Amino acid sequence: MGYLVQTLVNRNLIKLPIPIDDLRKLLQKLALLFLNPVAIVGAIWLVSIKNAGLIALPFVGLFALLTGGALALGAARMLKMAPKKTGAIFGCGSFTNIGAVGALICFVFLGEMGFALVAIYKLFEELFYYSIGFPIAKYYSRTAPEERIFDRIKSLTGDPFIIVALSAIVLGGILNISGVPRPGFFKPVISVFVPLATIMLLSSIGLAMKFRRVRDYLPECVSVSVIKFALVPVLTTSLAYLLGFSRIEGGLCRSKSSSFSPPCRWPLTP
Numbered sequence: 001m002g003y004l005v006q007t008l009v010n011r012n013l014i015k016l017p018i019p020i021d022d023l024r025k026l027l028q029k030l031a032l033l034f035l036n037p038v039a040i041v042g043a044i045w046l047v048s049i050k051n052a053g054l055i056a057l058p059f060v061g062l063f064a065l066l067t068g069g070a071l072a073l074g075a076a077r078m079l080k081m082a083p084k085k086t087g088a089i090f091g092c093g094s095f096t097n098i099g100a101v102g103a104l105i106c107f108v109f110l111g112e113m114g115f116a117l118v119a120i121y122k123l124f125e126e127l128f129y130y131s132i133g134f135p136i137a138k139y140y141s142r143t144a145p146e147e148r149i150f151d152r153i154k155s156l157t158g159d160p161f162i163i164v165a166l167s168a169i170v171l172g173g174i175l176n177i178s179g180v181p182r183p184g185f186f187k188p189v190i191s192v193f194v195p196l197a198t199i200m201l202l203s204s205i206g207l208a209m210k211f212r213r214v215r216d217y218l219p220e221c222v223s224v225s226v227i228k229f230a231l232v233p234v235l236t237t238s239l240a241y242l243l244g245f246s247r248i249e250g251g252l253c254r255s256k257s258s259s260f261s262p263p264c265r266w267p268l269t270p
Contacts, residue, residue: 001203002202002203002205004206005203005206006020021208025204027200027203031100032099032161033160033161035194035197037167038189039115039194040169042182043112044119044169045176046112046176053244053248054248063235064232064235065133067231068095071232072092072227075224079219079223087137087138087139089220089223090133091133093232094133098118099118100198101198103118104194115190115194116172119165120169126162
């Protein structure tokens with residue numbers, strides 16, 4: 001949908017009330033600063049997370065980011081890429097859309113509990129981007145001015161997207177342990193806000209996507225696809241299995257005491 005709008009604007013078939021770049025930013029802000037935080041608060045408010053092993057969940061998310069980046073740098077060396085391409089493929093191999101696409105998939109198949117765990121899984125994501133990911137990309141681009149690590153970490157405290165995301169997790173956790181019952185209207189609100197946020201975020205990507213240029217980067221695309229869709233999922237899932245995540249909350253399927261997760265559709269082992 002976003003790409004279609006971009007095409008129509010470029011061909012002067014439609015005219016937007018605001019510039020297309022401003023529209024992209026508006027969609028992202030609405031999704032990340034309003035829709036997602038409300039859904040996260042509501043989901044974490046209701047879930048029951050009793051297993052202390054889930055403390056390791058954000059570290060598994062961090063492992064996925066680090067592994068994807070390391071594999072991408074290895075692919076760049078094998079393909080003998082120039083520095084700028086190396087920085088770009090590092091970002092492609094490491095960075096993720098778990099907050100947009102992954103959150104919706106977890107919500108559809110694993111219910112509100114699965115959606116709430118996404119926020120915990122990606123807890124270190126922004127910290128990784130600012131302290132490790134972006135500096136590595138800048139190092140290979142060799143065009144950005146040097147910035148001290150302290151200044152980069154300090155910038156986190158003023159980033160509204162990070163502040164709002166962390167505040168939503170904290171507020172949802174406080175409401176969860178407070179014992180205050182969650183209002184009934186949250187369930188239909190979350191069922192609308194989660195897919196709507198995904199639509200907005202992916203549409204904003206489509207507004208800037210250049211599909212014709214993909215053919216110019218086929219080796220890079222194949223490398224990133226192998227990393228993101230095969231190696232990182234296999235390695236990360238294996239780590240999660242070794243940590244015992246498959247035994248937590250019955251695989252996130254419905255139990256007698258839980259009415260907000262999907263029903264069990266597969267044999268479960270104790």
